[in-house]
Amino acid sequence: MSGASFLAITTIYAETGSGFVVPSASAKAGVEAMNKSLAAEWGKYGMRFNVIQPGPIKTKGAFSRLDPTGAFEKEVIDRIPCGRLGTVEELANLAAFLCSDYASWINGAVIRFDGGEEVLISGEFNSLRKVTREQWDTIEGLIRNTKGS
Template sequence: MAAAAGWRRPGLWAAGSLRALLPTRLFSHGSNLLSESSNAPQATFFSPLQKVMLPPNTFQGKVAFITGGGTGLGKGMTTALSSLGAECIIASRKIEVLKQTAEEISSKTGNKVHAIQCDVRDPTAVKNAVAELIKVAGYPDVVINNAAGNFISPTERLSTNAWKTITDIVLSGTAFVTLEIGKELIKVQKGAAFLAITTIYAESGSGFVTPSATAKAGVEAMCKSLAAEWGRYGMRFNVIQPGPIKTKGAFSRLDPTGMFEKKLIERTPCGRLGTVEEIANLATYLCSEYASWISGAVIRMDGGEYVSMAGEFNDLRKTTSEQWDMMEAMIRKTKGS
């Protein structure tokens, strides 16, 4: 699965959403998205904006390389970068999907989007893809490791091949891309902003997605390590941990019956799922010169879901007013005795 980190893709696009990312559109509060994804009353306080937040031409003259760029979050981030002036190169295994996405985005933004076939699990394929990237567009200023894979399964049912498939894509693939591009940048003394897309359970761990949790945690450790080591070469490394974002690819594998979506919304304090555009805005900021002093950061963007699950007494939010009255009366009685 091309890039399923947690419950993202880890995207639910409104009509005309590709155009919504272009700077010419006024801000929108995405009411269609809310009506489709949530009935929680508090969601109206947290309406998603659907426009790039950075000034036009922020990435003019810049080159951006995005793995898993043909669909979901990768497509959203590519669209945002392209709308802000970047020349984008998207990579994944499915070249036809890439070509279609590249043509679609380029026709809307007016900027070049190139498609390069690459299986990130194969170091030779990565080396060839990076050589082609440099040939067609030059050395990248932005590198986004977005390609991933995931599925739900009891860990005891996993074969060694199943484990290897996920960890090869997520951890090894991210490392192969990062190291190959990083070494080339060091040779020519050029800096760049690297970004990895992980998941909130990379921090906590999670049952039933153990290979993904393990691999994503490794990606975060690698990014923090390289932020410390390669800053001297002009490179920054940051991570986004998306919470639940509904996309066809991720949810078809992680929530095939649709039973889990309601629970996700119920336990998220903001009362809704996230949107691709919101992640794209954070990604473009972290990769821009506006964030030139941010490196080694792991930023959670999940509507409060992580802290909602973490607090021992958070389930008390389900307590009714009458139940609170009863408990307070019992406490007063106990004090009196």
């Protein structure tokens, strides 16, 4: 296949914004918009532009600076439905796929790669995942005994 594949790595807060990362969030949001625009403009020449937004991936560099004591790692993992941090190897596999001919029809995509963290923390009712089986049984009983619903 002719053409080229370009891949940018940004972050999940490029889309949503976040406290304490204004310069980074702004710059990475710009990178995402640029890649989408380039995909539209240069796709006709066989050029593909995609973005990966990694969530928490334990790397020596990031975690040694952001969580040097390891105090926040469990809190981070608790926000991820998959129940673990991502790995560098998983990120590399996704990047290799997006740059390969197997992904030749993927262009202008921004792929969230976060174990489901974003959908868990942004959902209105996601805190219900902490409800115990006994509590669910009580709720179900109350609902079934309510007339007209």
